[in-house]
Amino acid sequence: MHTRIKFCGLTRAEDVRLAVELGVDYVGLVFAPHSPRRLLLGQARMLRDLVPEEIAVVALVMDNPRSDIEHVVESLQPDLLQFHGSEDDALATSFGRPYWKAIAMGGQDESVFASLSDYPGAHGFLFDGHAAGEQGGSGQRFDWRRMPTSADKPFLLAGGLSPENVGLALRTARPWGVDVSSGIESAPGIKDAEKMRRFVDAVREADARG
Structure with missing residues (x-):
């Protein structure tokens, strides 16, 4: 596993550099307009140059103007795009990059x-703990038992994960991947x-224990 x-x-x-040393699979760079982690393109290119080919770079956007996303794709050449806003499939597929769609789980029912x-x-879905229309990276959890038990595409678990609880999260939700931001921050x-x-x-x- x-x-x-x-x-x-x-x-x-x-x-x-430490993320690369630790062998993570994905490095996420944020371009969402209202995020405290938002990068300028110059900053992002500098960080992107530090990531080797075997680790994928994900550019996160949230209702950015189309021209902004085009500039990110052209300048950064991300491996994946991650959409957190009201973007539809037609828009998300139009940039010539694989994409993940974030699903806000806060305050939502099974519908x-x-x-x-x-x-x-x-190419996959990311289930996050924030409510619809809110920023990711807020550290909000949702009930991991609500995660789908089967899916035909990869899904990642996000929201409120930390070194202390990620093992329980993996045993409960059995996700393909995990996405952490605030849980590894000062x-x-x-x-x-x-x-x-x-x-x-x-x-x-947790993987070793199965």
Whole structure:
């Protein structure tokens, strides 16, 4: 068993270097307009240059103007796009990159899963604890037992994960991957090296136990 790990909202070179050293699968760079972790393109290119080919770079957007997303794709050449807003499948597929669609679980009932069929072009889904229209990276949890028990596409669990609880999250939800931001931070956008290491260790320990 190999749970994919995505560290999201990285803003500093030292944090990207440690993520690479720890062997995470995905590095997430944020371009959502109102996020405290939002990067300028120049910053993002510098960080992107630190990521080797075997680790995928994910560009996160949330209702950004189309021209902004085009500039991100052209300048950054991300491996994946991650959409957190009201973007539809036609828009998300139009940039020539695989994409994940974030599903806000906060305050939602089971009908939220019906919306997955609205994104036939998605390469995967990310279930996050925030409410619809809110920013990700807020550290809000939802009931992991609500995760789908089967899915025809990869799904990632996000929202309120930490080194202390990710093992339980994996045993409960059995996701394809986990996405963490605030749970490995000392402040928004400032990652904590010890928490980063402990998070990866906890995931690998849970994987080893099956």
